[in-house]
Amino acid sequence: MRPGFSPRGGRGGFGDRGGGRGGFRGGRGGGFRSPGGNDGGFRGRGGGGGFRGRGGPGRGGRGGGGGRGGRGGFKGGKKVTVEPHRHEGVFICRGKEDALVTRNLVPGESVYGEKRISVEDGELKVEYRAWNPFRSKLAAAILGGIDQIHIKPGAKVLYLGAASGTTVSHVSDIVGPEGLVYAVEFSHRSGRDLINVAKKRTNIIPVIEDARHPHKYRMLIGMVDVIFADVAQPDQSRIVALNAHNFLKNGGHFVISIKANCIDSTAAPEAVFAAEVKKMQQENMKPQEQLTLEPYERDHAVVVGIYRPPPKQKK
């Protein structure tokens, strides 16, 4: 059941924060933060690139890498409606073009320069942040029509491969103030950005450690309901299994993003996915669904499953 949604523009359609996984996309400028209070966030500037004023504490980033081609849609001020998605905690914003959004836990702040949408809900003003499926595997999976993501308000999530915290911020939005996200990232550069995100959102717990050794961060993590893994390592099944043995509750779920190129670049992607699934089954992780991430990513798949399923009741 696909919510009617048209994919957003081309790559680099959203302002790029730089850093993150392996450097820049869309080349220009960096460190761009949408100014607060601007409804609908960023406006694409034509011509020679917008220069956002000088000095002060503002980030005078040069022009915008994003926002020109393929943005369409939300010119500030237009009327849009937000309706809940089938998955709890996720919403769809309907306007000239539709977008996947999550409710902003920290209103007024943009994490990586994404657009924010403010909607009047009677007396309350609610803010939502746009979720880019080209940058986030989880958004791509949701738009691809995955059956269950298991990440819901109040859940405790262990996020392996958190990078600069762009998708982590959306997961944090979904689980809300009651839930918890343990974000594990090994790289120091990305870790710095992750810590900055975690400063603003108190339901994110940053862990700058190698996910291959879960016993090293056992002091910080309690039992979790869901493990989301986006580590892009050849031994990622083993990594997830180790973490699951340590921290995932019985009957808990896992969502793993598999990059075929990363596991084995010579084999066919389908073969790679099948091999990974087999490895998971050996570790007492039962896969339940598999979905490829076309058209957002090439040769990527997401596998959702259950860990230590409770024994079936014999009727």
Added chain:
Amino acid sequence: MLVLFETAAGYAVFKILDEKKLQEVDSLWREFETPEKANKIVKLKHFQKFQDTTEALAASTALVEGKLSKNLKKILKKIVAKDAHEQLAIADAKLGGVIKDKLNLSCIHSPMVTELMRGIRSQIEGLITGLPSREMAAMCLGLAHSLSRYKLKFSPDKVDTMIVQAISLLDDLDKELNNYIMRCREWYGWHFPELGKIVADNLTYCKCVRKVGDRKNFSTSDLSEVLPEEIEEDVKAAAEISMGTEVSEEDINNILHLCDQVIEISEYRTQLYDYLKNRMMAIAPNLTVMVGELVGARLIAHAGSLLNLAKHPASTVQILGAEKALFRALKTKRDTPKFGLIYHASLVGQTTAKNKGKISRMLAAKTALTIRYDALGEDSSAEMGAENRLKVETRLRHLEEKGIRRISGTGKALARADKYQHRSEVKTYDPSGDSTLPAVPKKRKIEEVEEEETEVTVKAKKVKAEMKEEADVEEGGELVKKKKKKKEKKQRMEEEAASAEEPSTSTAVENTEKKKKKKKIKVEQED
């Protein structure tokens, strides 16, 4: 059997009440399904709470490295004292080894232990009484943040916000200082206008006023530390015949307050500048070496942060600060500016106007490299900056040398500096001229002198200005070689021609005539 369980709030030691259940590893999870069941199988023996985050941080760093922290050692010692025979179940095999070595406590780590740990972790709230879950969560969060910062070696002296703030404050101070000084001059000028004209420097003016106050006190006060001698005299003289108005005690007091402020702010400004220099050297040493502290700080402030500045390409670094001119030029399709803030760098300042554009471009290119090195590199030495600066300076030198034009002639040909050729000029004394006996008869000498004269005039026009020997040597050579005319006639010609050319061309003819006379006289003398 005992179990050691580390949490964010502290160390917990559990005692296993029912060891038989441990045998069935696969169904162990059932025992931890509810808090009550969990309490039946394990019991909290000892809980050592961390006093503060520093303690927790020390404990967790020790845990990451698989070492024994002091706290842990203390707890384990207590256990050893009480239950030395018990085995200790731990989550990390490496740690187990260490404990065994140091405290002689046998540890176990097995799949059964992993299951046990899982169970305890899932019921941790129920098992550790007296610890509200909110506190646990808060400790967890705090510990995670401090651990991450520790990992990233978050050092406070690498924060570039200080630079941005300091340079903005410096500019603000300058503006304020200027305002105050102008006000002070104007105000005091009502009372003693001549002082403003005599003392040009602002700070000295204020110090002067501060010291003296009313005009009447000028003659009696000693201004030697503030002013140099002559100016002091001028000031004292002017004070006598000043045409300013009289002012009361109160007015003078206010002016003095203002002068105090000015002096204080000036001192603070110098202090702030020193602070800025230190910070710049600490945060971006290579950038400082390339363009200087002030320009470097302004670049960082303009871009917002050092990391932002590193993301700009070199062409942007070149014109940072000239955005108004840049966009105006782009819109009207004219030439874009060649330099922005980088104009104030010393390397650009010391070139001619023609080369400023080129140097600014070269400097921006190398500066962009140093900025990236400072922002993203791990090393914090200034050698890369020094190398780059050297490269730019060499280029600058080549640029300047290429353009030097000849002074004489039309002035359009480029100067050619001859390639240096080392000519070993070792002159040995020629003893053949030592004899005082006349070597040749008179008559021949006069003829040859005449010949020489004609040849000299001819050569004078032909020979170029290439002086090798000094004048006295030439003179001496002349005398000597006159006697050796047969062998060294040509050389003599050259020398004489050279000596003829030595003085300015206008007197050349005159000199040859003079020399002719000299020769004749000498010849006569010899005779």
